[in-house]
Amino acid sequence: MNNFFDYLDINKEVLDGLRYYKPIVALKSTLVSQGMHYPDNIENALNLEKIVRDNGAVPATMGILDGRIKIGLTDDEMEILAKSKNVIKTGRRNIPYVVSMGLSGETTSAATMILSQYAGIRVFATGGIGGVHRNADKSFDISADLTELSTTNVAVICSGGKAILDIGLTLERLETFGVPVIGYCTDDFPAFYTKSSGHKVPMRVDNPSECAKLMKTKWDLKLDGGIVVANPISQHYKAQRDNTDKAIELALYEADRNGITGKEITPFLIKKIMEFSNGEIVLANMSLIKDNALLAAQIAIEYNKLENEK
Ligand code: PSU
Ligand code: MN
Numbered sequence: 001m002n003n004f005f006d007y008l009d010i011n012k013e014v015l016d017g018l019r020y021y022k023p024i025v026a027l028k029s030t031l032v033s034q035g036m037h038y039p040d041n042i043e044n045a046l047n048l049e050k051i052v053r054d055n056g057a058v059p060a061t062m063g064i065l066d067g068r069i070k071i072g073l074t075d076d077e078m079e080i081l082a083k084s085k086n087v088i089k090t091g092r093r094n095i096p097y098v099v100s101m102g103l104s105g106e107t108t109s110a111a112t113m114i115l116s117q118y119a120g121i122r123v124f125a126t127g128g129i130g131g132v133h134r135n136a137d138k139s140f141d142i143s144a145d146l147t148e149l150s151t152t153n154v155a156v157i158c159s160g161g162k163a164i165l166d167i168g169l170t171l172e173r174l175e176t177f178g179v180p181v182i183g184y185c186t187d188d189f190p191a192f193y194t195k196s197s198g199h200k201v202p203m204r205v206d207n208p209s210e211c212a213k214l215m216k217t218k219w220d221l222k223l224d225g226g227i228v229v230a231n232p233i234s235q236h237y238k239a240q241r242d243n244t245d246k247a248i249e250l251a252l253y254e255a256d257r258n259g260i261t262g263k264e265i266t267p268f269l270i271k272k273i274m275e276f277s278n279g280e281i282v283l284a285n286m287s288l289i290k291d292n293a294l295l296a297a298q299i300a301i302e303y304n305k306l307e308n309e310k
Pocket of ligand 2: 141
């Protein structure tokens with residue numbers, strides 16, 4: 001085996017989508033994290049796929065199952081992954097390990113971008129990306145999601161970054177890497193549960209078509225790399241700053257006390273924040289991911305039109 005296609009399983013729906021040049025939206029298999037347990041996690045994942053479908057695009061939920069890279073998990077495969085206790089957080093670095101050892105993995109945003117690029121999928125919807133951690137001056141902890149955005153040609157539709165990060169430094173790093181950060185119908189960079197992080201975005205678009213044109217222009221011009229499309233949460237949740245900030249402080253304290261570092265820290269913080277805040281943050285999280293799946297479908301459709309005009 002020396003061809004990367006040998007490592008991939010593409011499900012029927014996605015294969016049809018590719019064959020007939022349909023718009024496709026990648027989703028990531030966050031089935032075991034995000035503070036959600038079986039069966040809530042799978043219901044949520046299937047619901048996101050439904051939103052993409054209902055809005056005219058094909059969903060492709062990415063993951064790794066028993067060493068096979070899945071470009072689009074089937075419902076059955078999702079069920080297995082959702083129930084499994086041994087699913088590894090998989091990024092660029094450990095894809096070869098998880099695959100060669102025949103293990104199962106849920107893909108980070110970075111890894112989901114990589115799998116999307118394998119299949120030529122250009123739009124990916126998620127909650128939030130990783131970034132520069134708050135104490136990065138000491139920990140050097142900067143998410144590999146940012147490096148991936150510097151090289152891999154996928155537009156990531158998200159709600160900005162979680163406040164576990166230093167949002168200002170994250171935006172600086174994205175600037176250094178030449179990653180367009182686009183506000184969708186906003187001048188403010190959102191902060192997950194809140195519509196604004198207090199930071200401005202360097203550019204904005206006001207409809208899916210403008211966004212698609214920017215994507216096509218970037219990649220036509222061989223300006224390789226990803227795009228962050230920052231879509232503010234549409235619902236108003238009471239879990240506002242104070243609440244969230246308190247949960248984050250507690251979570252950071254717990255991480256420090258337990259000596260959590262490296263790849264464990266982001267999932268740990270997310271889990272703790274969900275625990276420490278009232279269930280509202282879980283609801284907000286689900287709500288914003290739905291917003292992003294919907295917008296991603298609309299953008300994928302517009303991008304697809306431009307591509308098919310060629
Ligand atoms: N931030 C979120 N939700 C997430 C993640 C980050 O608000 O689910 C996950 C994503 O999979 C992201 C990863 O790619 O954490 C980043 O981890 P790290 O900080 O270790 O790079
Ligand atoms: Mn990290």
